[in-house]
Amino acid sequence: MQRKFLIASGLTLLGTAGAAPALSAELTISCGAVGAELTLCEQGVEAWENETGHDVEIVSTPNSSTERLSLYQQILSARSGDIDVLQIDVVWPGLLANHLIDLEETLGEDAAEGHFETIVANNTVDDRLVAMPWFTDAGVLYYRKDLLEKHGVAPPETWQQLTDIAAEIQAAEREAGNDKLWGYVFQGRAYEGLTCNALEWVASHGGGTLVDADGEITIDNENAATALDLAASWIGEITPRGALNYTEEEARGIFQSGNAVFMRNWPYAWSLAQSEDSEVAGKVGVVKLPHGPNGESAATLGGWNLAVSKYSENPELAADLVAYLTGEAEQKRRAIEAAYNPTLTSLYADEEVLEAVPFFGTLYDTFTNAVARPSAVTGDNYGRVSNAFFNAAHGVLTDEQDGADAVAELDSELSRIKRRRW
Secondary structure, eight states: OEEEEOOSSSSOOTTSTTOOOOOOOSEEEEOOSSHHHHHHHHHHHHHHHHHHOOOEEEEEOOSSHHHHHHHHHHHHHTTOOSOSEEEEETTOHHHHGGGBOOHHHHHOTTTTTTBOHHHHHHTEETTEEOOEEEEEEEOEEEEEHHHHHHTTOOOOSBHHHHHHHHHHHHHHHHHTTOTTOEEEEOOOSSSHHHHHHHHHHHHHTTOOOSBOTTSOBOOOSHHHHHHHHHHHHHBTTTBOGGGGGOOHHHHHHHHHTTOEEEEEEOTTHHHHHTSTTOTTTTOEEEEOOOBOTTSOOOOBEEEEEEEEBTTOSOHHHHHHHHHHHTSHHHHHHHHHHHOOBOSBGGGGGOHHHHHHOTHHHHTHHHHHTOBOOTHHHHGGGHHHHHHHHHHHHHHHHTTSSOHHHHHHHHHHHHHHHHTTOO
């Protein structure tokens, strides 16, 4: 197994006409950018290599999902076979479907049997299974059990309770000498991760889901504005201003180093928080995200899938690698070793999995009832819709405008996008 790197900027593709072949590997796969995700991918690929005798090269892509999508679109639009197997976000099947093979034609009609039906449906475009579910996700709230117990408070159920508890503990701990402690960290950079956070704030305040299932724009309402204004009030108070440029890993770094009371992140952060080099090992709890006064807890549906490029020179071999990596044994290993949520329902009753990640059981409903981003209904325009949303949310967080003005302007911008049809 080898490694190679692709640069997200420009259109220099390894497979473009006139370029000499740079690889000797039979397959290439993009399946993780950094950290545990990449390590798990490498281990799974190596196991398949040992079992089949084939060679695979790992392609390194940007950690930012927005930048990774841009790179994929460049490669696929050029009909390049540089990447045979692509790790794709749950909101990308509709965007990339025309460039991906139908896995049921290669793996059989029962290829996705046993996986969450909602994800299989999400990955099925025009009756074609364009991606296999690999791991699912939903936003959750991490908290410092030791600090909440010390200060005699329970995990928050509402966003206002989180705000108050975070401020209280932050002030008390700083007064006691812990001047690096912050109350709450999340993903505040202007990218897809902020879309996920902002959708949770808005939906949990009863502000809708940006665009509803019928394609109607719903964002311009008082509850949505209130949700964004509350989030803005955290910046510089219980949340460091640096969070305006945080992705998942920056937020995890602050929390795992012991410098945050609460963190919004995905389930993958659990095993890392419990690792030997973690400052908070054994001190972390996980609960569902809070809600506003006019709503219920909402967790954005996340997760990643594996797809095979239509331009692969070895599509059947690539599909076999996909089947292996998304199979029960590999999903179980990933769940136990790194808390990646399986997409196979049977693994949520597996004793070894639940022993390793107890909240897979207690938060099962959170994972099965997560709020989907409006990628299906907006189709090819989802990228523009999400970009408009996270830029509007970021504008409120940076005090460029208040929530009411932001959602009104966002409504107008989405209406212009919709006129191009979705």
